[in-house]
Amino acid sequence: MKGFKVLKLLKRLLAVAIVCAIGGGVFYVTTLPAVQEKMSGARRMGGGISAVPVLAASARLDNVPVYLHGVGTAKARNSVVVRPQVDGRILSINFKEGQEVRKGDVLAKIDPATYQAQLDQAIAKKALDEVQLENAKRDLERYSQLGGNVVAQKTIDTQNALVAQFTAQLKQDDAAIANARAYLDYTTIISPIDGRTGIRMVDQGNLVRAADAGIVMITEVRPISVLFTLPQQQLAQVNKALASRVLSVDALDSNNQVVLDHGTLQVIDNQVDSATGTIRMKAEFPNANLQLWPGQFVNVRILIDTLERVVVVPTPAVQRGPNGTFVYVVEADEKVALKPVALTMQNESEAVIATGVAAGDRIVTTGFARLKDGARVDVSAPETPGSPAPVSAKPETKTDPRNVVATACAADVQKLCPGVERQGIRGCLRANAGQLSDTCKAAALAAGRSQRKADNTVLQ
Structure with a gap:
């Protein structure tokens, strides 16, 4: 019992030590003036002017696809329930569940004995x-040769x-034979389409009837269709684009991140659903990799246009104010200019600018909290993805743990402490220590260890 209490006490002490280490790192970061300035968006430059740290990207010329988005359901191109057409006992099941079958493949066989006997009977008849016909013809020929003087005309x-x-x-016998042969053929059950079998509904040895639910369902999944809807307001755009070309359609996963397959628009319904204000459309996909399955919900985007050589900026760069949309352009003197812009279109990642920005302009994408027209900025990140990071004017800041932590925690400040003045950042981060990102926590812990090591060196 005593050992259990000691173990429990040690666990509590370990938890407290971890929390204190993180809290100490955050306290260290937020109490140092240099770090406070970095986190709140200011670094002292020549002349005493405060520079706001920002991220920026260059506006570029690009070809931008224009999509309409909808939600749809995958549907088998053909779906058939295979049912027996005659009664009898199943002698064999000739497919496996989930198997790919071709049109004409044998799926099952029913005992043919009864139907073979009926065919033999019809042939014998x-x-x-x-x-009898041959005998009747000979008698008729004989009567005709004798003439009317010997055989009465009535007899002829x-x-x-x-x-x-x-x-x-x-002729009736021929029909009976054909009917008996058809029933005999029905004892061999074949696939009417190419497709994939489902879970079978009956097992070998069972007695089946023509009126039963069926043996198995076969669905054609290559190619496959997707039924989806679009708002009725977008119908004119689709019809206009469809008049000049076949429209491409993409099927995406539930997160709109992965393209499952590429297809084409096949059908637009002939009426709008007045209850929902939407119109149904059907697209067809080759589904070579079986990424789409009947009944599956998918996101759909249909390509209706491509904007060629237009100015594109990241969507976060576009801000909105009382006078409309605008962006901050970084000028040559490292000051920003507020530029009103007109948007052609915008999605989650990119915005197409009609007027207000030219290709090559540096556009602020992050760090708007203290930004205003004419403010001096410090672009502290690469302007384009994949470019090398800018070299600091002060070499010591590259290894200074305070600057490392400030950079690592900048996103946390924007997320957890928006609008908080510099002097309040410390309290805000300490109050939200449990919500700090792993990157910020790790940097804070490393900075705390570095400071304690430096303190120990001084004491020695």
């Missing part, structure tokens, strides 16, 4: 009637009728 007429009767009987 025809043979009997053929013999009766014999003619008998020949016609047996001739008709042979």
Whole structure:
């Protein structure tokens, strides 16, 4: 019992030590003036002017696709429930569940004995009637040769009728044979389409009837269709684009991140759903990799246009104010200019600028909290992804743990302490220590260890 209490006490002490280490690192970061200035967006420059640290990207010329987005459901191009057409006992099941089958493949066999006997009976009946017809024809020929002086005309007429009767009987026999042969063929159940089998509904040895639910469902999944809807207001755009070309359609996963397949628009419904104000459309996809499955919900985007050589900036760069949309352009003197802009279109990642910005302009993308027209800025990140990071004018800041932590925690300040003045950042971060990102926590812990090591060196 005593050992258990000691172990419990040690666990509590360890938890307290971890929290204190993180809290101490954050306290260290937020109490140093240099770091406070970095986190709040200011670094002292020549002349005593405060520079706001920002991220920037260059506006560029690009070709931008224009999509309409909808939500749809994958649907098998063809779906067939395979049912027996005759009654009988199943002798064999010739497919596996989930198997790919081709049109004409044998799926199951029903005991054919009864239907083979019926066919043999029909064939024998025809043979009997053929013999009777031949005999009737010979009698008719004999009566005709004797003439009316020996054989009464009535007898000749009766014999003619008998020949016609047996001739008709042979046609009836042919129909009976065809019917019996069809029933015999039905004992071999074949696939009516190419597709994939589902879970079978009956097992070998069972007695089945033509009225039963079926043996298995086959769905054609390559190619596959997707039914989706668009708002009725977008119908004119689709029709206009469809008049000049086949429209490409992409099927995406539930997060709109992964393209599952590429297809084409096939059908636009002939009426709008007045209850929802939407119109249904159907697209077809090759589905070569079976990424789409019947009944699956997917996001759909349809390409209706491509804007060629337009000015593009990151969406976060576009700000909105009382007078409309605007961006901050970084000038050559490292000051920003507020530029009103007109947007052609905008999505989650990019905005197309119609007027107000030229290709090559440096546009602020992050760090708007203290930004205003004419403010001096410090662009502290690469302007384009993949470019090397700018070299600091002060070499010591590259290894100074305070600057490392300030950079690591900058996003946390913007997220957790928006609008907080510099002197309040310390308290804000300490109050939200449990919500700090792993990057910020790790940098704070490293800075705390570095400071304690420096203090120990001084004391020694």
